[in-house]
Each structure stands twice: as C-alpha cells, then as structure tokens.
Amino acid sequence: MIELNEEYCKGCNLCIVYCPRDALEPAEELNEKGIHPPVEVEDRCNGCRLCELICPDFAITVVEKDEEEE
Ligand code: SF4
Ligand code: SF4
Numbered sequence: 001m002i003e004l005n006e007e008y009c010k011g012c013n014l015c016i017v018y019c020p021r022d023a024l025e026p027a028e029e030l031n032e033k034g035i036h037p038p039v040e041v042e043d044r045c046n047g048c049r050l051c052e053l054i055c056p057d058f059a060i061t062v063v064e065k066d067e068e069e070e
Pocket of ligand 1: 010012014015037038055057060
C-alpha cells in the first residue's frame with residue numbers, strides 16, 4: 001500500500017498515469033493545497049514501487065501491509 005506525504009505532493013498526477021495496475025486515482029475532494037492528491041484504489045497495488053520512483057517530489061512511500069499493521 002502507499003503512504004502519501006500531502007505536504008510534498010503537488011498533484012502532477014504522474015504517479016496515477018504511470019501506475020501499471022491503475023491502483024491510484026485522484027481524490028474527489030481538493031485538499032488544503034487546492035489539489036486532488038492521489039488515493040489508492042483498494043486491492044490493486046502490487047507493491048512494484050514505480051510510483052515511489054517516479055514521483056518528482058518524493059511524496060510517495062510504498063509500504064508492505066504487514067509493516068503498516070505493526
Ligand atoms: S507523482 Fe508525486 S507529486 Fe505527482 S501527484 Fe503523484 S504523489 Fe503527487
Ligand atoms: S507500487 Fe506500483 S502498483 Fe502500487 S500504486 Fe505504486 S505504481 Fe501502482
């Protein structure tokens with residue numbers, strides 16, 4: 001699953017466009033910065049980390065689900 005740092009994200013949508021699993025989509029609501037940050041589509045991410053690599057602002061971290069629950 002992905003963790004997003006909304007302070008860093010500028011809403012360029014590169015992560016959404018390049019995700020090979022269509023696991024990201026723009027949020028319906030604008031956030032405080034006036035952008036639609038990416039949100040994860042349930043059960044689609046395979047953890048490939050492409051979004052983490054491609055984000056020009058280092059706003060995404062891909063974490064294992066188990067790490068999150070600990
Ligand atoms: S690539 Fe990075 S900055 Fe662009 S929308 Fe995705 S998380 Fe935000
Ligand atoms: S880790 Fe891969 S599959 Fe998951 S959201 Fe990022 S680009 Fe998509």
